Amino acid sequence: MRAGEYFLSAFDTFRAQPIRTVLTLVSIAIGIVAIVAAGGAATALEQALTTEITASGAYSLVIQKQPSIITSGEQWRRYMRRRPISYGQASEYKRRIEGSGALVSLFSAAPSQTVRAGTEHTDPDVTLVGSDEAFFPMRNYQLAAGRPLVGEDIFYARMVAVIGNDVRQDLFPADTDPVGKEIQVQNQRFTIVGVLARKGGIFGQSQDNMVIIPIPVFVRAYAEEWNYSVSIFVRARNQAHLEHVFDESIGILRSIRNVRPGEENDFEIEELASIANQLGTFLRFVGLFGAFCGGIALVAAGVGIMNIMLISVRERTREIGVRKAVGATVRSILVQFLVEAIVLCQIGALGGIVLGMLFALLLSHLAGIELTIPIGWVVASIGLCTLVGVGFGAYPALKAARLNPIEALRYE
Amino acid sequence: MSTPPLIVLEGITKHYRMGSEIVEALRGVDLTIRRGEYVAIMGPSGSGKSTLMNIIGCLDTPTSGRYMLEGTDVSSLGDAALAAIRNRKIGFVFQTFNLLPRATALKNVELPLIYAGAPPQERRQRAIAALESVGLGDRLRHKPPELSGGQRQRVAIARALVTGPSIILADEPTGNLDSKTGMEIMALFHRIWQEGNTIVLVTHEEDIARHAHRIIRIRDGRVESDMPNPTPIVGAPLLV
Numbered sequence: 282m283r284a285g286e287y288f289l290s291a292f293d294t295f296r297a298q299p300i301r302t303v304l305t306l307v308s309i310a311i312g313i314v315a316i317v318a319a320g321g322a323a324t325a326l327e328q329a330l331t332t333e334i335t336a337s338g339a340y341s342l343v344i345q346k347q348p349s350i351i352t353s354g355e356q357w358r359r360y361m362r363r364r365p366i367s368y369g370q371a372s373e374y375k376r377r378i379e380g381s382g383a384l385v386s387l388f389s390a391a392p393s394q395t396v397r398a399g400t401e402h403t404d405p406d407v408t409l410v411g412s413d414e415a416f417f418p419m420r421n422y423q424l425a426a427g428r429p430l431v432g433e434d435i436f437y438a439r440m441v442a443v444i445g446n447d448v449r450q451d452l453f454p455a456d457t458d459p460v461g462k463e464i465q466v467q468n469q470r471f472t473i474v475g476v477l478a479r480k481g482g483i484f485g486q487s488q489d490n491m492v493i494i495p496i497p498v499f500v501r502a503y504a505e506e507w508n509y510s511v512s513i514f515v516r517a518r519n520q521a522h523l524e525h526v527f528d529e530s531i532g533i534l535r536s537i538r539n540v541r542p543g544e545e546n547d548f549e550i551e552e553l554a555s556i557a558n559q560l561g562t563f564l565r566f567v568g569l570f571g572a573f574c575g576g577i578a579l580v581a582a583g584v585g586i587m588n589i590m591l592i593s594v595r596e597r598t599r600e601i602g603v604r605k606a607v608g609a610t611v612r613s614i615l616v617q618f619l620v621e622a623i624v625l626c627q628i629g630a631l632g633g634i635v636l637g638m639l640f641a642l643l644l645s646h647l648a649g650i651e652l653t654i655p656i657g658w659v660v661a662s663i664g665l666c667t668l669v670g671v672g673f674g675a676y677p678a679l680k681a682a683r684l685n686p687i688e689a690l691r692y693e
Numbered sequence: 694m695s696t697p698p699l700i701v702l703e704g705i706t707k708h709y710r711m712g713s714e715i716v717e718a719l720r721g722v723d724l725t726i727r728r729g730e731y732v733a734i735m736g737p738s739g740s741g742k743s744t745l746m747n748i749i750g751c752l753d754t755p756t757s758g759r760y761m762l763e764g765t766d767v768s769s770l771g772d773a774a775l776a777a778i779r780n781r782k783i784g785f786v787f788q789t790f791n792l793l794p795r796a797t798a799l800k801n802v803e804l805p806l807i808y809a810g811a812p813p814q815e816r817r818q819r820a821i822a823a824l825e826s827v828g829l830g831d832r833l834r835h836k837p838p839e840l841s842g843g844q845r846q847r848v849a850i851a852r853a854l855v856t857g858p859s860i861i862l863a864d865e866p867t868g869n870l871d872s873k874t875g876m877e878i879m880a881l882f883h884r885i886w887q888e889g890n891t892i893v894l895v896t897h898e899e900d901i902a903r904h905a906h907r908i909i910r911i912r913d914g915r916v917e918s919d920m921p922n923p924t925p926i927v928g929a930p931l932l933v
């Protein structure tokens with residue numbers, strides 16, 4: 282028997298049992314949807330994260346009151362008891378560490394602000410960022426118009442702002458140049474000196490919906506009324522320099538924050554690369570967990586396939602007898618039923634992949650990141666489905682192939 | 694005698710295990726059938742005639758004895774070799790037709806050619822020719838449920854003929870048909886025999902057996918009698 286005949290025969294069987302076929306396909310597809318959606322979303326998130334961090338994070342440290350990743354409420358309460366890093370402490374640190382040649386940017390932010398310009402205003406979801414001139418090169422922000430913040434803006438605490446693309450769109454018509462115009466946040470007025478180029482979102486947060494002002498202004502005007510803490514970004518020249526800066530920073534900060542010998546640090550100093558690694562590991566775990574759930578669904582679907590095929594073998598006993606009488610070998614019957622199981626599983630896999638990609642698309646859209654097709658997961662899904670087809674199709678196919686033709690022909 | 698007889702059975706026995714009992718279905722059958730013969734194998738149920746037919750048809754292998762088919766010993770061949778012999782040398786016609794109910798007449802007749810590995814174009818042509826030869830040239834696209842009993846049996850005969858087999862092995866071919874249709878089918882067998890085919894008819898009906906030119910009676914797993922039939926009935930002409 283020619284190879285193509287097995288496929289034709291499989292499709293004839295599917296056509297003869299459309300409802301049964303569709304139900305089986307759906308059960309396979311569900312398992313695959315879970316695998317592909319989980320894998321796709323995890324892959325997309327991980328990729329966005331890596332791109333983001335490699336763009337700005339090589340040889341970089343971040344110093345904060347608390348670590349970037351907190352895994353329990355108990356940890357959270359402990360870190361929240363720490364004293365905030367004040368602007369004064371951060372400035373002192375910056376002054377001292379800059380002697381070693383590291384690039385330092387101070388950063389603090391107030392979420393959920395409303396920005397006004399004339400009669401226009403944004404939704405109350407703009408992040409107000411207080412930072413400095415190093416913010417732009419270190420975070421990889423490009424300017425679409427005007428200029429970034431410069432050293433004098435910080436030194437003289439000028440009432441100037443660089444606005445993100447979302448804010449610009451909310452407040453100004455497309456054909457006007459916002460540079461030189463005024464905006465108002467709470468009761469402070471700022472002159473716009475620059476507009477950021479669009480950057481897109483990450484983890485559901487737009488990176489364009491923000492206003493950046495000099496950090497001394499931020500601290501004076503907004504931060505002192507709440508328990509703000511300054512984050513410090515430090516970029517070293519190379520790996521050796523990074524290690525030097527890391528050790529130096531601990532010493533400087535302990536001295537500035539009066540940590541007594543023998544006491545634990547009351548701040549966290551982390552390499553951006555290791556944060557990315559931790560997040561990446563976490564995301565891979567999430568992806569694998571999703572895949573594991575999908576795998577369980579697939580096994581259930583496999584058992585379903587086996588069940589249906591056993592019924593089908595019984596129903597087609599006579600057909601098997603006839604086929605044997607006219608020249609089918611044990612092997613050709615075995616292959617025929619296996620091909621049916623495998624083709625069914627693979628069609629289900631394709632359907633599941635398409636649906637799963639749609640899900641992943643939806644998830645990554647909600648998360649505000651670009652979807653990348655998780656080729657690895659797709660290939661793995663098809664492979665896995667083939668395995669399920671072979672694994673669960675083998676017993677019924679063997680049963681069919683081993684039928685005694687004489688009894689099969691007599692079967693009522 | 695340069696060509697050997699079509700079928701030579703020597704001391705064929707067949708034992709089955711039924712639970713703890715061993716059933717001796719055949720107890721030493723010797724039989725020779727030549728090319729172009731029209732033979733009926735008769736016997737009451739339980740006589741062993743079905744077992745004999747299954748062995749002749751290579752659906753089963755004997756417990757002991759030798760079966761030479763066209764000079765080849767097929768008594769101890771494996772599955773693939775037996776399947777190939779069934780495919781090329783034997784055409785089965787069953788009492789219950791045994792057509793694939795969801796396949797068209799054409800597809801049913803093509804089935805043996807699929808296993809023979811014939812290319813699709815050739816397969817189609819040969820299947821159409823076989824169906825036309827049994828008078829069903831206008832029923833190619835019909836499925837078995839859309840055909841009458843006689844038509845179904847003719848599809849089955851076309852399927853048996855399509856590979857050009859050495860023997861047509863018909864097991865109670867009229868058993869599920871009314872007598873008029875049965876006569877038509879017997880007339881068709883007569884014509885097929887006239888065209889040079891060897892026919893082995895298995896039946897328990899005297900009327901049907903008398904169409905054959907030689908009647909072999911089986912009882913208790915042995916050949917009871919093996920006699921020529923000097924006055925075979927020629928079936929009613931085929932009403933197409």
